[in-house]
Structure formats: structure tokens, C-alpha cells
Amino acid sequence: MALNTQTQLGNHQFDGPHTSNNTLPAVSGVYIITTLAPNNRHTVIDVGESRNIKDRVTNHDRSDQWRANAQQGLYAWALAANETERMLIEKAHRIAYSPVCGVR
Numbered sequence: 001m002a003l004n005t006q007t008q009l010g011n012h013q014f015d016g017p018h019t020s021n022n023t024l025p026a027v028s029g030v031y032i033i034t035t036l037a038p039n040n041r042h043t044v045i046d047v048g049e050s051r052n053i054k055d056r057v058t059n060h061d062r063s064d065q066w067r068a069n070a071q072q073g074l075y076a077w078a079l080a081a082n083e084t085e086r087m088l089i090e091k092a093h094r095i096a097y098s099p100v101c102g103v104r
Contacts, residue, residue: 012089016077017042024054029080030089031057033101036072044097045069049086053078065101 014032018024024031028051034042045066050056057076060066066074081089 014077014079017075021058026054027080030086032077034075035070044099046099046101047093049090062101
């Protein structure tokens, strides 16, 4: 279930946290996967882009890595963006957060 919030991550307003893939939007954009650290703050563990965020997160090949790195649950954040924008936004957030999953 999403908490219907808008959260500033870097320079972008992401929707989340989604605790169920069912509430993710089926749109082109960027997704960020987080877990709660012991201090109850969200820690970014993966960043990606897709033409369909909901399908990509639901069927992701790194979901086992996400679970292995999850300290206290998994959360998804979504930002709608066209193909050109989503690639640039993903790159910026990978640089900013250095996620442990999906190292390229």
C-alpha cells in the first residue's frame, strides 16, 4: 500500500513509499527501492528505469538481491518520466546513492 506521499529524492519528487507492487503506476519512469535502516530512515538499495514501472518491479531479476539487502522491509518509489528523462534521472540517482544492488 502506498502512503500517498510525494518525497524529494535528489532533485525529483517521487511517489511512495509503495509497500505493494499493486499500487505502483504502470507508466514509463524511474523507480527506487529502499529499506529501512536501524535508525528508521530509508536507505536506497537499487535504482532503475523502465517503460512500465509496475511490471519491472514486480518481475525484477534482482528481487533476490533486494530481499538479501533488506533490513526492515522493502519499499518502492516511482517517478513518471519519458524515455530520455528516465535514463538521465536513473543515472543521476545511481551516482548520488551508490545503491548496493545493480552495480553497473
